[in-house]
Each structure stands twice: as structure tokens, then as C-alpha cells.
Amino acid sequence: FNFRNKHRPFLLFLSLLHVHTPLITTEKFLGRSRHGLYGDNVEEMDWMVGKSLLDVIDKEGLKNTTFIYFASDHGGYLEAHRGNVQMGGWNGIYKGGKGMGGWEGGIRVPGIVRWPGVLPAGKVINELTSLMDIFPTVVHLAGGAVPQDRVIDGRTLLPLLQGTVQHSGHEFMFHYCGVFLHAVRWHQKDSGTIWKAHYATPVFQPEASGACFGRGICPCFGEGVAHHDPPLLFNLSQDPSEANPLSADTEPW
Numbered sequence: 001f002n003f004r005n006k007h008r009p010f011l012l013f014l015s016l017l018h019v020h021t022p023l024i025t026t027e028k029f030l031g032r033s034r035h036g037l038y039g040d041n042v043e044e045m046d047w048m049v050g051k052s053l054l055d056v057i058d059k060e061g062l063k064n065t066t067f068i069y070f071a072s073d074h075g076g077y078l079e080a081h082r083g084n085v086q087m088g089g090w091n092g093i094y095k096g097g098k099g100m101g102g103w104e105g106g107i108r109v110p111g112i113v114r115w116p117g118v119l120p121a122g123k124v125i126n127e128l129t130s131l132m133d134i135f136p137t138v139v140h141l142a143g144g145a146v147p148q149d150r151v152i153d154g155r156t157l158l159p160l161l162q163g164t165v166q167h168s169g170h171e172f173m174f175h176y177c178g179v180f181l182h183a184v185r186w187h188q189k190d191s192g193t194i195w196k197a198h199y200a201t202p203v204f205q206p207e208a209s210g211a212c213f214g215r216g217i218c219p220c221f222g223e224g225v226a227h228h229d230p231p232l233l234f235n236l237s238q239d240p241s242e243a244n245p246l247s248a249d250t251e252p253w
Contacts, residue, residue, distance in 0.1 A: 006060050009142060014053065018045035021080045021087055036085060054114075064117040067141055069134060069157075072109040074098045078211035079218075095210060095242045099217045101177025102198050104242060105210075119161050127168040128185070128194070133157050177202075177220035185236070196242070197231035 017024065019041045026044060033039025049070065057066050076089025078097035088098065096103025111129065113119060132154035136146050140156040155169030168187070175183040183198045203224050205214030212218040219225060232245045244250075 006062060011138065012053075016045055016048065018042070018048070019089065021077060023087060038087060038089060064115075066115070067118075067137075068114040069137075070112040070114075071131060073131065075105045075107065075109060077217075078105075079213055079216055081213075093241045096202075096218075097211060099177070099212075099220075100182075100202055101180065101220060102175045102183030102196075102201060104236070104240065107175055113157075113161060115161075120163075125160060127160060128170065128173065128187070129157060129160070129168050130154060130170065130173065177218075180220045180225075182220075192237070194236040196234050196236050198228055198234075199231050200225050200227050201232065202226075 019038060023037050023041045025037060025040045029040045029044040029047070030037075031040065032043045035042075054068070057063055057068075075091045075094065075097045077099075078086075078088060078091070080086070080088030091097055091105035091108075094103070094105035094108055096105040098106055100106035108128075130153070133156065134154070136152060136154045136156045137158060139146050140158055146152045159165040160168060167189075171187055171189065173185040174181060175185065177200075180200065182200045183196055185194060185196045187194050200221075202212055202218035203226050204210055204218075205212050212224065215224060233247075234242045234245060236242070
């Protein structure tokens, strides 16, 4: 990178093809990981971010004046396989994956922030935020103001990151698949409990697989989606895997 504006405010948006199928990996990184081609791809991405971006920022003397935010736009792509090899990542304990508008595995991704001298290192914040928060955060850092003539869904991340507030500014978060509302999350302020209601969920193929292998990726509407009335309700604070939907019979109200 050539930081021509290093003495002025700048915005660099870097969107990597890694770690997205078809997992194009250079020869230098093939076989580097114990986790196959996907792991090789992750290691190459890590090297690219470290050597091509962070090292340059440090060498240019911008380390303590540059806010860096690293994240993904969705969880692992479960349906991506080559034979018996999983090509699209793994979502741990969380159900579902890419293309699923409500399940945690499709929408819950980590956000990694670096700003030495301003934000403490090694701090873990277990609060749900949104990629929509990047816009008001950047505007805040630039000394500007978000438009007042419309609703802005994002919230600046600075108070949460600096510790002046303890909770995300999002009491409710709405989870869409395309233009279709699939789920809504409520962070109950008085108890701290996080509830999620699913109005529509993809029909998995096979049924217990947790993915839509028969279609290649889950649809947002039509016959490949099941609608729930009443909605499926989960207590994410106790059941982050969304394994046990609550009902009047199972939950003391």
C-alpha cells in the first residue's frame, strides 16, 4: 500500500476473496494448515493482513492513529463441499450458516478491533453489534455527524470499545434473508437475557443436517422455507446453539 494521505485522514476498505470458495490459495501456503485447504486459505489471509496491511501501517508510523476493524459478512458456507471435504468453514456450536437469515451460524461472526494507545489490548467484549455500526463509527471518528433526515440503524462502537458503556446500543436486531424478515433478537435490558424469535427458517436437506445440501444453499422464500406461527422462541443466553425452542409447556412464565 502507498499511503499518500498518511498525514491526512484516510479510509481504506479492503475486501478479501479469502476465505471464500473456491479457496484460491497460492503454492506457498498449500499444506501449511492441519485443517486442509480451508485452513491454508485462513493462514494466507492472516499473512496478507499482517504483512500487507498491519506491518505497513506500523512502518509508516500510523499505528497509534489508525482504527482497524476486521470482520466477516457471514458465517461458514456449510453446503460447500468437495467430496467429503468441507470447503466453506465451520460454525462451531452455532446452528446454520451462510445464506440463512436467522440462525446464529449464519450471522454471528467475530469482530476484531485494533487501535493501540486508545483501546486496551486483549479485551473481550461479549456484546452483539452489527456491520451497520461501521458507518456511524467512521463518521464519529472523522468528526462528522450522521444524517438526521432518516433513521440510521447503526450505532457508533466507540463508547462500547472504550468502556464508557457496558452494553451494545441495539436492544432489538432484525435478521433478514434477502428482503424477507426471518428472525428478531431482543436484549432484555432489565435481566440481560437475549431472546430470539424465528418467523421463518430454511428447510434443511437432509432434515437433520443443519444445511441445505440438496439445494447448494438455503433459499429465503418459497417451498424451501418453513413459516412459524407462533414463532420459534429461543433463550440465547442459555441455549446459544438454538437446540431447544421454548413453549408454554417447557418454560415457566
